[in-house]
Amino acid sequence: MASLELRNGKYRIVFRYGGQKFSRTLMTLDRREAKHSLARLEDNLRRLELGTLELDPAANIACVLLSSGAQIRRPSVTKPPLLGPLLDQYLSSVPEGSLEPSTFQMLNTHIGHFKRLQVG
Structure with a gap:
């Protein structure tokens, strides 16, 4: 048997299973919605x-x-790729001779400044 509790203005469901007490907030202020959740749980x-x-x-x-x-599983959080390694990959993928030497040097300079200032 399960029951509803009103705590801090939000409904909470309380029930026992296998001799152990469980409690979970329903994150709702609506009594009707809380009753529907209670019926589903029962x-x-x-x-x-x-x-x-x-x-x-x-x-x-x-x-x-x-x-x-x-059976809900939380999605795993993966870190996004850092921009520094992505820029290194870009520089290594630029075909030889496709850029003027001064342009390539300018790219290296700006990327170097960015990587020096980049946090993380």
């Missing part, structure tokens, strides 16, 4: 008890039950 708890819903042991149970059983 339905998924029932499906879990019946065996029609499988739970990954590493998954966050509150997230799974509130998302109708979807």
Whole structure:
């Protein structure tokens, strides 16, 4: 059995599963929306008890039950490539003789200044 709590103006859902108490904010101020989330969670708890819903042991149970059983994984964050190595790659890809020597020297100078001032 699950219940709703109103804390700091936002609804929170509280439930027990496997003898352990779980609680999760619903990030809503709307009671009607909170009741819908409560009904969805109770339905998924029932499906879990019946065996029609499988739970990954590493998954966050509150997230799974509130998302109708979807095993949510957070996207991995990858760092964007740094501009310095990208500029080096550009300079090495410029065909020999395609630029005047003074133009190529100017590019090297400006890129050198940029890399010196670049943070990160």
